[in-house]
Amino acid sequence: MSSSILQILNGHVQVAFEALDLPVELGRVVVGSKGDAPFQCNGALAAAKIAKKSPRDIAASVVEKLAGNPDIESAEIGGPGFINLVPAAHVLKARANGLAQSEMTGARPADKIQKFVVDFGGPNVAKPMHVGHLRSSVIGDSLQRLLRFRGHSVVSDIHLGDWGLQMGHLITELQEEQPDLMYFDKDIVDGYPAEPPVTIDDLARLYPLASGKAKEDAERMQRSRTATAELQGGRAGYRALLDHFIKVSIAALKTDFGALGVYFDLWKGEAAVDPLIGPMVEKFKQDGFTEESEGALIIRVDEETDKKELPPLILISRAGAALYATTDLATIQDRRDSINPDTILYVVDFGQSSHFEQVYRAAGKTGLFPREGLEHIKFGTVNGKDGKRFRTRAGGVMRLSDLLSQANEAAASRLSEAGLAKDMDAEERAEVARMVGLAAIKFSDLQNVRTTNYIFDLERFTSFEGKTGPYLLYASVRIKSLLRKADNLGVELGEICPDSEAEKKLVLTLDSFNRALAQAEAKRMPHILCEHVYNLAQAFSKFYADCPVLASDIADDVKSSRLALAELTLRQLILGLGILGIETPERM
RNA sequence: GGUUCCGUAGCUCAACCGGAUAGAGCACCUGCCUUCUAAGCAGGGGGUUGUAGGUUCAAGUCCUACCGGAAUCACCA
The missing domain is CATH 1.10.730.10 (Isoleucyl-tRNA Synthetase; Domain 1)
Structure with missing residues (x-):
């Protein structure tokens, strides 16, 4: 594999800088911005102070050193001391043929190969994919492809949102519509039908309905919260419903992501790590990382050097439910134990920056996972022409x-x-x-x-x-x-x-x-x-x-x-x- | 109000540890299809990089203040 033209020129210029007792790193060659020369070196300007000479004099000395170099067609001084470089024809030719012979057309594996988990997509059960999901999906997919292409080992995970309050919303709303379903009978604990009681369209309808009601009605919200806690507590009928919801959603999501040409290695969700939560929380308690505050179990993650006040991470809510941050921590543990990655990338919009900051700090503090190995690959929101979050004319988001x-x-x-x-x-x-x-x-x-x-x-x-x-x-x-x-x-x-x-x-x-x-x-x-x-x-x-x-x-x-x-x-x-x-x- | 991010051509966006005359696309104007796909190519007009200071030989880029926008600020995800 031949060196790139830039590397070749870089080598020559750095040798020239060294020969003139100038710092080698100043001989760095970059792609040219002006004129006909494809490359340039700006180091003479920076070297002026060290060498106590004018930039143009330094550039002149460098150019003199480069004179007669067969790889360089011309090296000329421009402006206050830029060195403009044109590679020789034979360099171009050799490189072109080198690239043509390279299966990867000049691409090389990364210097340091790592194992990555890429967490992206992150759709919620019951919520249809809208344009807001586009960015996480295409950026995450592109990153997983890029990392693999660079030789890294990558496991991608859709990380389905299937465990939080929205499940409580769905369960309670379904109960309002069809109270007679056997899933709601506390006395029945098994023998549920294999056929789901809902379609994906039902789910897409029920969720916003419940969410809207709960916003205006505290009692309605409380029922969703209670159902969520009961689900997490293992109530059989609710678990059976959850399994249906997940199955129905995954089938629909596979169609959507398939149409996008986006694929995941793992289709795990938050619910999958539920069994890990209890022992994990227990260990945090024993290790002294948790404290009780206003009825909730929290981990403090603020640091002395913070300018902003970072609220504590809430592990278990007053109602006894595991929250977003809790499942994220459990997911980290799961990935550590089952995949053992060097780095986990979270491709999620920047609105969740402080959430991830809390989770990453907590993971580092408790020894769950090194803080440096957790990266929030944040992206901006998709806005409408008015600069606000994108909505269709009807006020909803576009599917x-x-x-x-x-x-x-x-x-x-x-x-x-x-x-x-x-x-x-x-x-x-x-x-x-x-x-x-x-x-x-x-x-x-x-x-x-x-x-x-x-x-x-x-x-x-x-x-x-x-x-x-x-x-x-x-x-x-x-x-x-x-x-x-x-x-x-x-x-x-x-x-x-x-x-x-x-x-x-x-x-x-x-x-x-x-x-x-x-x-x-x-x-x-x-x-x-x-x-x-x-x-x-x-x-x-x-x-x-x-x-x-x-x-x-x-x-x-x-x-x-x-x-x-x-x-x-x-x-x-x-x-x-x-x-x-x-x-x-x-x-x- | 605190914190974070953003403000570049009429519009949508770039600009690689700070480097020369700030670049593309769309839209607008002018050329180019009897030879390889005109969803293309060539050229033109269009800018005080939000404002005011500061650091530096050099600032869209770094620092400070202000103006404008977005996100977020413990039991939603």
């Missing part, structure tokens, strides 16, 4: 399935508008529309910086021009078409000789794949990879416009060179898109 079908329809009509895919049969057209619609949605979500809120705009999610998923698919499909045509003409892949500006730019972009991957991993930020694949597609489009591959007046070796460059680009595009969870059709 994810509605969003998917709208994107699908938009893609289908775009296909017929453009007169594309005329020769496809109905099945292939539908499949292409599905891929295009999904690519549009995923890319428009993933390209945003994870941590900021963004404005939900259906038009943006169903737009196919410019910086969009479909643009990336389009670039891929054009290459596939090119390769098919080349195959028919008997043109074969050959040695890459990047001559034109468009070819050089394309090689430089291809060269930066591994950096984008490494950075996206380090920051847990998929948008960095989005940026890379978009740059790649752009560089290819320019190459495609500027450099005919199969035209009859092109020399055979140039054809083969350009074809190989296109083929390499395709492989890297597919790899990059794959990590973003985006599939590529054969044609569109």
Whole structure:
């Protein structure tokens, strides 16, 4: 595996800095921001103070050291002391062919391989998936793919919300509707039917109903709380209902996530760790980490250095129920014992920052799990055009399935508008529309910086021009078409000789794949990879416009060179898109 | 009110330990399909990076204050 062009230049410049008795780290080469030079070194500016010389003088000395270096075509001083670097043609060529021979097109495994648990999706039983779930799902999915691609071992877990008050709501609301069901009879403890008493639509209806009532009626709320506590206490009829609810929900969720192309290794939920809670709480008590406060059992997690007051973590509520934080702690214990990960990532919106801060501190304090191994991969909320949380006109949230079908329809009509895919049969057209619609949605979500809120705009999610998923698919499909045509003409892949500006730019972009991957991993930020694949597609489009591959007046070796460059680009595009969870059709 | 995050072109967003003239897309204007997919390419206009200070050779980026928005502030998840 050849070194990246940036690494090669970096090596030379650092040697030059060292030779001048300047700190090696100042010789760092970065991608250039100005002018024609693809790379630059800004170290001369920073070195000025140490060396007590002007930045331009230092830059001049460095450039002198670099003179005659066969890997460097030019090193020139710009502005107050920037060193602009252009790699030699043979470096570009060698790297291009090295990348072409690399199965992973230059991507390398991470230096330090770890075991990760990625906790994302996190839908609640009974609540249908809405657009708010989109971000956790696509970001989490992209991160699990990225981490695996980088060589890490990953276990993803949907972490279903199936244990809290919402279950009490569902049980009590169902009881109001169908009081005669045997599940509500305390005297019956087994022999429940295998058929669920509810459908997913029932659940979706019952929950908001109960939640709404409980908000206005304290007595109604109390019944839900009591039912929750009884469920957690092991009341048989309620447990049987819970199992039905979970089963019905998982079936519906598998459809939703399947449509999104998002998969989980584990479909565990909060209820699964219930048996761990009792002993865990007992141990916390014995170890002296807990105290009673206002009737609840708590763990104090505030620290001297805090600016803000962090409330204590509530382990057991006054009503005797385990809460969100309790099951999260038990889940950590479960994962530690069954998976033993180095790091657990929680892909959850930033509204829950303080909750996770409490849980992580408690986990660290009690020795359950090292604090550093717990990371909240927070993301911003999806807002409407008014800057508030996204709502449809009716006031509810938009269902994810509605969003998917709208994107699908938009893609289908775009296909017929453009007169594309005329020769496809109905099945292939539908499949292409599905891929295009999904690519549009995923890319428009993933390209945003994870941590900021963004404005939900259906038009943006169903737009196919410019910086969009479909643009990336389009670039891929054009290459596939090119390769098919080349195959028919008997043109074969050959040695890459990047001559034109468009070819050089394309090689430089291809060269930066591994950096984008490494950075996206380090920051847990998929948008960095989005940026890379978009740059790649752009560089290819320019190459495609500027450099005919199969035209009859092109020399055979140039054809083969350009074809190989296109083929390499395709492989890297597919790899990059794959990590973003985006599939590529054969044609569109 | 306390705390955290955010404020960049008309709109939606980038900007890699602080680096040159702050970049893309959409929208708008001008070119380019008798040869590889025009969902494309080339070019143009569009900015006091919320405001005021400070640190630095250098600030969208770091510090302080203020303005505006969002989230959150113990028994929901």
